[in-house]
Amino acid sequence: MGKRFACHKISEGCATAEVIKTNERIMFYQVRPEDGMMDEKDHEIRGKIIAKKVLIFPGGKGSSVVQQDGLYHLDRFGNMPSALIVKDPDPVLVAGAIIMEIPMVDRIDQEFYDTVKDGDMVTVNADEGYVEIQ
Amino acid sequence: MKLTDEQQAMLDGKYGEGAAYAMKIQVGIGECFDAERMVPIKRAHVALSNQAGDLWFAEKLVAAGAKCRVAPTVNPGWCLDYFKKGWPDLTDADIEHMHRTDNAYRTLGAVLSYNCTPYVATNVPNFGEVCAFSESSAPPYVNSVWGARTNRESANSALCAGVTGFVPEYGLLLDENRKGDIVVHVEADMKSAYEYHCLGMMGDKIGEGLPVFVGLPKVITPEALRNFGAQLNTSGAYGMYHIVGFTPEAPDLETALGGKKPKHEVVITDKDLKDFAEKFSDENDGKIDFAMFGCPHFTLEEAMYIANHIEGKKLAVPMFILVSSHAAQMAERMGVTKVLNDAGAEIIPDSCPDQPVWHFLIGKTGVTESPKCAYYPRRRGLKFVLRDLDGCIEAALTGEVK
Numbered sequence: 430m431g432k433r434f435a436c437h438k439i440s441e442g443c444a445t446a447e448v449i450k451t452n453e454r455i456m457f458y459q460v461r462p463e464d465g466m467m468d469e470k471d472h473e474i475r476g477k478i479i480a481k482k483v484l485i486f487p488g489g490k491g492s493s494v495v496q497q498d499g500l501y502h503l504d505r506f507g508n509m510p511s512a513l514i515v516k517d518p519d520p521v522l523v524a525g526a527i528i529m530e531i532p533m534v535d536r537i538d539q540e541f542y543d544t545v546k547d548g549d550m551v552t553v554n555a556d557e558g559y560v561e562i563q
Numbered sequence: 564m565k566l567t568d569e570q571q572a573m574l575d576g577k578y579g580e581g582a583a584y585a586m587k588i589q590v591g592i593g594e595c596f597d598a599e600r601m602v603p604i605k606r607a608h609v610a611l612s613n614q615a616g617d618l619w620f621a622e623k624l625v626a627a628g629a630k631c632r633v634a635p636t637v638n639p640g641w642c643l644d645y646f647k648k649g650w651p652d653l654t655d656a657d658i659e660h661m662h663r664t665d666n667a668y669r670t671l672g673a674v675l676s677y678n679c680t681p682y683v684a685t686n687v688p689n690f691g692e693v694c695a696f697s698e699s700s701a702p703p704y705v706n707s708v709w710g711a712r713t714n715r716e717s718a719n720s721a722l723c724a725g726v727t728g729f730v731p732e733y734g735l736l737l738d739e740n741r742k743g744d745i746v747v748h749v750e751a752d753m754k755s756a757y758e759y760h761c762l763g764m765m766g767d768k769i770g771e772g773l774p775v776f777v778g779l780p781k782v783i784t785p786e787a788l789r790n791f792g793a794q795l796n797t798s799g800a801y802g803m804y805h806i807v808g809f810t811p812e813a814p815d816l817e818t819a820l821g822g823k824k825p826k827h828e829v830v831i832t833d834k835d836l837k838d839f840a841e842k843f844s845d846e847n848d849g850k851i852d853f854a855m856f857g858c859p860h861f862t863l864e865e866a867m868y869i870a871n872h873i874e875g876k877k878l879a880v881p882m883f884i885l886v887s888s889h890a891a892q893m894a895e896r897m898g899v900t901k902v903l904n905d906a907g908a909e910i911i912p913d914s915c916p917d918q919p920v921w922h923f924l925i926g927k928t929g930v931t932e933s934p935k936c937a938y939y940p941r942r943r944g945l946k947f948v949l950r951d952l953d954g955c956i957e958a959a960l961t962g963e964v965k
Contacts (some may be wrong), residue, residue: 465731493717494614494617497620502616512850519800520734524588524720524723535595
């Protein structure tokens with residue numbers, strides 16, 4: 430068994446996938462639907478793929494339609510992230526995750542953030558309130 | 564979160580599958596933000612975007628049999644009646660998409676207002692009233708100017724609130740979260756509604772929090788307040804602000820700050836506003852191809868102002884003035900539309916610059932007074948030079964910006 434951390438459920442579900450981390454806010458509008466690549470000019474993870482990954486990021490940004498619409502387009506190509514781990518949730522992001530049925534959690538000990546790195550396999554179990562680094 | 568019997572019954576499907584689905588989403592949002600209960604609303608506004616994701620969600624609610632208990636007003640898409648009259652480049656797919664949006668929201672029982680400034684005339688809350696407004700310009704206006712209470716709803720969550728008639732109680736609905744924590748000293752000369760656009764774009768300088776503005780004029784027009792809120796929420800996701808001596812929850816600085824010390828103070832000068840506009844504007848050789856106003860929608864008064872300035876003249880480039888259907892009808896009735904049309908300007912209801920009806924302007928440069936108008940359509944390939952309204956009118960008459 431890997432290292433387990435408690436978390437707070439935002440959107441239900443459970444998924445295990447490879448991690449991609451960023452320190453910058455995310456607008457799913459700016460991710461390319463065809464392959465799930467971050468396409469925002471000057472973004473820290475520009476050019477990287479978030480499709481089918483556990484995305485660890487600080488929070489969302491942008492107007493009241495950009496998250497759900499962005500995720501919807503990713504979903505058309507099967508390229509949504511598998512799960513979301515966020516620090517500062519806002520209603521636009523939260524509604525987007527719940528409606529598009531992506532597990533999302535927050536409120537995890539800083540030790541998790543210090544330990545986890547790109548490429549780690551992580552389980553996000555929103556229903557049972559934990560994340561686990563495999 | 565504790566639900567009342569009625570709310571629990573709704574969640575359990577006793578009010579139909581659509582209401583249960585909407586309630587489930589709202590309970591999820593409420594639990595995310597530690598809301599203790601749901602509270603009733605009488606008013607909502609949905610920032611429908613006429614985009615694929617929004618339409619998918621609206622049609623999903625329709626298929627589940629949802630009906631709005633509180634009929635929300637809605638944001639613009641584009642006006643079918645207007646644009647279908649020989650407008651260039653409109654595809655069958657675009658027309659079908661707008662028809663589907665129209666049908667879905669009609670079936671849900673929304674007020675088909677197609678206007679992004681409901682807080683000016685058609686959907687105005689009372690002081691202290693709890694409501695659910697999406698559309699970036701709306702929460703700042705509703706919370707700050709009217710002293711009503713809304714969170715920064717997403718288009719989807721506001722539609723859910725219309726369906727259930729409730730919102731989870733958290734954030735800006737609670738007294739303790741409505742106090743300012745940043746003081747912004749405005750030393751800039753706020754001479755027209757345009758300067759409020761620029762002041763609202765100072766999010767980076769103001770920082771995260773709830774700003775309290777001091778030093779603004781005694782009289783501030785609805786147009787200026789509309790611009791201010793739209794840009795504040797674009798540049799910094801602010802759902803509320805205070806203007807000392809002007810907005811209802813800020814009779815004085817101490818009250819606006821809730822008796823606490825601000826976490827920081829900033830000063831905004833003329834230079835800040837000018838530097839922003841210069842950096843933001845897509846400056847070129849001075850030639851412009853069109854003028855666009857109405858992001859957010861222009862008021863009847865602004866349409867009349869433009870008409871007064873171009874009456875009897877001929878514009879060098881096309882001008883598009885986007886307004887509510889109410890303003891468009893008044894303009895028609897009053898002869899303002901004729902004056903505008905004779906000079907070469909169009910006044911268009913129900914429509915937004917960030918919609919797929921402006922294909923013929925791709926690659927061209929327009930002039931506008933709204934940074935938000937320039938910001939979103941850029942991804943569609945439209946370029947914009949930024950000037951104040953008088954500068955824009957002058958540019959439309961000569962075909963060149965100064």
